[in-house]
Amino acid sequence: MKITIEKRANKEGDKQNIRLVYWFGSYTDSQGKVKHNRKIEQLGQYLYTNPKTKTEKQHNKETLQLVEAIKAKRITEAASGQHGFTNATKTNASFYPFFAQIMETKKTNESSSNFKLWQACLIQLKRHHPDEKLTFEQITPDWLEGVRRFFETQAKTKSGNLISKGTASSYFNKVRAVVNAAYAKGIINRNPLAQVAGINPGKSERVYLTIEEVRALVKIECRYDVLKRGFLFSCLTGLRWSDINKLDWSEISQFDGVHRITFNQKKTGALQYLDITQQAFNLLGKSEKQGRVFQGLKYSAYMNMELLRWCMAAGIAKHVTFHAGRHTFAVSLLSNGADIYTVSKLLGHSEIKTTQIYADIIDSVRKDAMHRIPDIGL
Template sequence: MTEAASGQHGFTDTTKLNASFYSFFSQIMETKKTNSNSSNYSVWNGCLIQLKKHAPDANLTFEQITPEWLEGVRKFFETQAKTKSGNNISNGTALSYFNKVRAVINAAYAKGIIIRNPLPQVKGIKAEQTKRVYLTIEDVRSLVKTECRYDVLKRAFLFSCLTGLRWSDINKLDWPEISQLDGVYRITFNHKKTGTLQYLDITQQAFSLLGEPAKQGRVFEGLKYSSYVNVELLRWSMSAGISKHVTFHTGRHTFAVTLLCNGTDIYTLSKLLGHSEVKTTQIYADIIDSVKKEAMHRIPDIGL
């Protein structure tokens, strides 16, 4: 490879030009392996597995990482990549995977492996707006009054409605993470998804859902993720007269919408949800706009 050819492709020299893309990808991926955030590493690993299905050449070099190659990767993630069950991966997964590839390219550019970044020439994957199912306060009150086959599930879901915590954080919650100061209960924990530390003050009614306090052990002992749990969640909500497709994550959405409807600003809500960027929380503001629109159309006919 001549020096002129190297410059044409945007590489600094032939040594870097011939660097292994997958080796560099793996190096970046290994930096994501932490005890507090294993889920992020799993996403990186899933991306690498799918990427090698599209481009199986183990000797793939940075010379081959052109805008055209990246376009092919994007289209593969969007239309061809499959789950273990044979279904196309979701839009959210495709978006996440392609962002991992983009991160590796940006890292290579930052380290001087390439001197021109091909990403500005490649369209990203657009996130689809999915409907956030949430419950009204009346819905939540109905759930409180309705019997659930698994008491620990009932308490955990209602706790999510009152705190906005994800399943993963509620499931791993330990008693040593709960403290009391001046009559206020506080949870100090690392988010399972992001690994970030958060201090979250909870209300007395949220604390009452935790059960008998203990010095050690999981708070929601016996809570397990399974198809039986998902079915019971739907059965319980239908018994309460709720026709919405309720999942455990509905509790988090319910918390967010409830706070916004009661005057909490978007920045504060973003911090309470543990979002790293306010724009992630903006979807809930859009929901509130639709709620206001629906409310206006419920004004009775006055006979004009």
């Protein structure tokens, strides 16, 4: 942070009001122009523009001495951490640039998913507070509460739906991480998070289909054949929409008598080898040497609506999204005796605890099945 003295002429032009300007670094706006972050402190002092008398000249001299003393005091206060300021090198970082610095540390060769979550969080945060001049001085408990409410009740996905509770929790945790990092580095001397609670992610319902429901979908016509093939392919392979959408014929080969997909997961960036069944291979259509397999597959509102309509036509009343295909694959394998470690590898999970949610579903299904045994009159 830098502090300068600024003189501003009054309307009459006979006097100059004096103020201190606190400079908190700079940033580049969307048009590529450099903008400066600053704060103004009015001192209630003035100088005569053209001092003529001895009294006016003495006034100007004493006033300038006073202002210089105030400036020196403010510099000392800033260095000692008073008023939320710290040393000059640290306070040069305003909030968004500092957020970006922390975000860059999350970019790794092994996984891009966490970095993309940080990017998505920053996009949502700027929708809530679009002013690029946001400084740490503005990061108060009230401001954080506003961000918290925005993530919980207003932030939306590309398709216009509110983000999930889990996503809201993840985004707010990233904001918390940035504020905590600023506190740890001494950029702020009081942590506003001490008064702000996090967002409880809760347990979101995993919608999946039974094998009978999948068979019913096979028999029903879908308006978009590529959507039908893509969704059923997900049910049989566990692939995410993003990986199915970018799947290229060059990634499909034969290995040891079976068809194999070798690809980098879109979400994690990790290389995965996935052997698929013949019926899954049949859903790919006419084999080509290269090019997108599921050409025409799009993430759009009308495709999502058609997926729901198709499911309803098959007698399925669940709120089915494309990701339900992945859930269906996992639950189907576990229900038929596959061990959780194998399922975790097939899904491309980096941690077994991520797959545990499906095991919990199976336990619930088994418990429900036990209570369906009819009364035998005992």
